[in-house]
Amino acid sequence: MKSLIIAFAMYSKIPMPRVDWEKKALSWALCFFPLVGVAIGLVLWGWMALAQVLHIGPALFGAVALLIPIALSGGIHLDGFCDTCDALSSHQSRERKLEILKDSHTGAFAIICCALYLLVFFALWCEVEAAGRAALVLTLGPVLSRSLSGLFAVTLPNARGTGMLATFTAPMDTVKARLVLVLWIIVCAAVLLGLSPVTGGAALLGAGLACLYYRVMSARQFGGVTGDLAGFFLQSCELAMVLAVVLVQKLEAVL
Template identity: 25%
Template structure:
């Protein structure tokens, strides 16, 4: 399981974990267990940055928190969001969409997706109550990576040999279920009903997004994992703000 943790950190972050671990299906399967908690670690780093700069103003704190999320992950999921936007909005046949998503070049829709992603996070974090912002950033990041683990465990790949084909593994289900239960209990303890409402909303969105991806390309790829992670993080942040105001 330690190898799974190390590989999970290396896969989801750019933290200096310089330990050689085989990048294989077995270790990736075990890594699934740690995804929610690695997500919380990513969020915790951003939350600390938010706190450090909050003495200046909310604008600076929110901007630095968003920058931290990008730097800590190396923009991993944002790259997937960009490629997915270019492919899904191209209005092309399945094979052409998959070809576009593999292309390293960024198109107009990809650029728009990245800009809107960063803008949404900045605006939402800026609007948060200072007393709860750090908690919500941490939990939103954890929720986002939990959805990545869900796609690993229950998705299907549209093509052989791609990133999604390697990552998707039905054996991940048991690790995902256990870690999801632990994460939900922790989240509910911290944020009570707000967390439960938000994670339920995000799960429903992820299932709908997975279904949409099946319709467009016949499955989910590594890029779709990343796109869903970014969208879920934004949705979770918005959900916490809305829940706090209404409940």
């Protein structure tokens, strides 16, 4: 229970009781990270259902759908996305990029990339047909993205060896953690394909492409992963999944 509480306290704004961040509890915290996605997905599904009942227009629907994951996560992953964009846009050495990730100041590229990200994601939410099984597919997006992010965190080398991500991963039994997170991913993939082989498969393809980019980019540019890079991946993965669903829906409508 302490591990569950720590996961929600760290990666969400959902009120949690105070617990001691003991090594034993920290060692399992990332395994409960996907449950934060479950909570976000349930709120997102509730909004999609309410929007259908009240016939809410695409602009308001898209704005709230975009804000739900950011608000419930406290913006921690979007912060990592911005820091990573600053570092990538600097075109500096690997060491300098890692320093930029730790810099508390926000650069121009972070603001530009964040604005573009929110604009594109908002447009995608305005275009997606979030009803029926497609709504359930979209609900699973936050769960799958956090499962993949957690798996990368305990699988790929840590670029710095210190920081918040290292605090969570250092005391972990990595073999058991990987097993748990892989099971999360398998269940998510099975449910997505069971709901809709086309729409669910598109979401999986989008997530897969985000994983491929993240794996190559993190290794080449930073020599591993950090907490900020994990946030960058999570935001990119969720956008890629919604984008893939929108494209498939548009193709189905044309064909």
